[in-house]
Structures are given as C-alpha cells and as structure tokens.
Amino acid sequence: xxxxxxxPKFRVLKTGQSMTLLCAQDxxxxxxxxxxxxxxxxxxxIHYSVGEGTTAKGEVPDGYNVSRLKKQNFLLGLxxxxxxxxxxxxxxxxxxxxxxxxxxxxxxxxxxxxV
Amino acid sequence: KQEVTQxxxxxxxxxxxxxxxxxxxxxxxxxxxxxxxxxxxxxLTSLLLIQSSQREQTSGRLNASLDKSSGRSTLYIxxxxxxxxxxxxxxxxxxxxGSRLTFGEGTQLTVNP
Numbered sequence: 150x151x152x153x154x155x156x157p158k159f160r161v162l163k164t165g166q167s168m169t170l171l172c173a174q175d176x177x178x179x180x181x182x183x184x185x186x187x188x189x190x191x192x193x194x195i196h197y198s199v200g201e202g203t204t205a206k207g208e209v210p211d212g213y214n215v216s217r218l219k220k221q222n223f224l225l226g227l228x229x230x231x232x233x234x235x236x237x238x239x240x241x242x243x244x245x246x247x248x249x250x251x252x253x254x255x256x257x258x259x260x261x262x263x264v
Numbered sequence: 265k266q267e268v269t270q271x272x273x274x275x276x277x278x279x280x281x282x283x284x285x286x287x288x289x290x291x292x293x294x295x296x297x298x299x300x301x302x303x304x305x306x307x308l309t310s311l312l313l314i315q316s317s318q319r320e321q322t323s324g325r326l327n328a329s330l331d332k333s334s335g336r337s338t339l340y341i342x343x344x345x346x347x348x349x350x351x352x353x354x355x356x357x358x359x360x361x362g363s364r365l366t367f368g369e370g371t372q373l374t375v376n377p
Contacts, residue, residue, distance in 0.1 A: 180363045192353070192367040199363065207364065239307060243363060252298045253355075253365060257307035 152176070155240050155256035162230040162263045170225040170259050172240030178254070179245040181223035182207075183215060185236040186258075192239065198223055199245070230263045237261070266291040266358050270368035277344055278376050285339040285371045287354035292332050295357040298365070299328050299339050302351045312339070344375045
C-alpha cells in the first residue's frame with residue numbers, strides 16, 4: 150500500500166546511545182517532516198525538508214539531526230539520547246505548496262523510550 | 265505565533281448521537297485546515313481537508329466547516345458509533361510558515377454503546 154513507512158516501530162535506548170529513525174514514502178512527495186508527540190504538548194515539529202538534499206529546523210530541533218539524501222527517505226538521528234527524548238515520533242510527507250489543496254500523510258509512528 | 269485550540273478536550277456520548285468538535289486558530293492567513301483521527305497507539309489518519317477558499321467538506325457521516333475570518337472550524341459527526349471513538353486533531357497550514365502544520369491538542373471522543 151502506498152504511504153509513509155517508519156522503522157523501527159519500537160525502541161528502547163540507554164542514555165547516551167545513538168540511533169537513527171528511518172522514514173520512507175512512495176508518493177513522490179516533495180516535503181517530509183518529523184514530529185514528536187508528547188502528552189499535554191501535542192504534536193511538535195522537529196525538522197522538515199522541502200526537497201532532496203535540503204533540511205530545516207522546526208519548533209524543537211535540539212538534540213536531533215536529519216538527512217534527506219534521497220527524495221523518498223528522511224532520516225532522524227539522535228546522537229546522544231536523553232530521557233527527555235522519550236516520545237512517539239511521527240514522520241509525514243506532503244506535496245509542495247503549489248499543491249496546497251493536498252494534505253499531509255503520516256506514518257504509524259515510532260515509540261522511543263530512553264532509560 | 266499561531267495557536268490552535270480544540271474544545272472540548274474530551275467528550276463522551278451515547279451511540280447514535282450527533283456531535284460537534286470545535287477548533288479555533290488565531291492566524292487566519294492559512295492555506296488549508298486538516299482534520300485527523302488518531303486511535304490509541306496508532307498514527308494519524310486524514311479525515312478531511314478544507315482549502316482556505318472552501319466553506320465545508322463532507323465525507324460520509326463527517327462534515328467539516330471552515331470560517332476563516334473568525335478563525336474557526338467544526339467537525340460534525342452524524343449518528344455516532346462506538347467505532348468513532350478516537351482522538352480527533354485539527355491542524356492548520358499557515359501561509360507564513362510555508363508547508364508546516366500547527367496542531368491542536370485534540371479532542372478525545374468516546375462513543376458508548
């Protein structure tokens with residue numbers, strides 16, 4: 150099925166460990182996003198990309214890095230995980246602004262726990 | 265800064281009831297507004313998208329309206345069913361923030377059989 154695929158679905162990290170979350174979309178969307186969702190805080194944008202090779206900071210970028218080497222993939226990296234990064238991470242994609250009548254498509258999420 | 269507010273935060277209704285969920289936003293310069301559904305432990309499923317030039321969109325038992333000038337949107341669910349139980353999120357795509365969405369915190373809906 151076409152859509153946004155996130156891997157892994159669950160992960161437990163120890164403080165200080167690093168990991169990469171992978172997001173892949175097969176809809177040829179130009180824009181991709183990483184959000185985190187926390188109780189009482191809603192969904193907050195971490196980083197986003199408006200095209201292959203480009204990235205930009207969102208609302209809460211500290212402690213994360215991203216890369217978009219291929220149009221269909223958007224990677225989110227945690228270099229040194231902290232308990233404050235325990236959250237559910239969602240990737241999303243959308244067409245560019247010229248197609249603003251199109252909405253976002255979300256992945257099913259990655260539940261990350263940092264102990 | 266754009267703020268998106270959803271009222272109520274939680275709602276419990278008996279099966280069969282018609283209901284309205286509310287979303288308000290402070291900056292009316294939007295491209296569109298999107299309603300999502302989120303089941304516990306799951307991702308977000310898009311329900312309806314209303315462009316800034318539109319007044320409403322309908323899909324099955326769902327109807328979403330948009331009043332951009334007053335900064336309000338409503339999601340109307342007709343003849344509610346237990347399977348409608350979920351958290352409903354609205355999000356706006358601001359002209360000044362490019363492609364980014366700003367989300368409300370959601371309304372948690374429970375439909376009791």
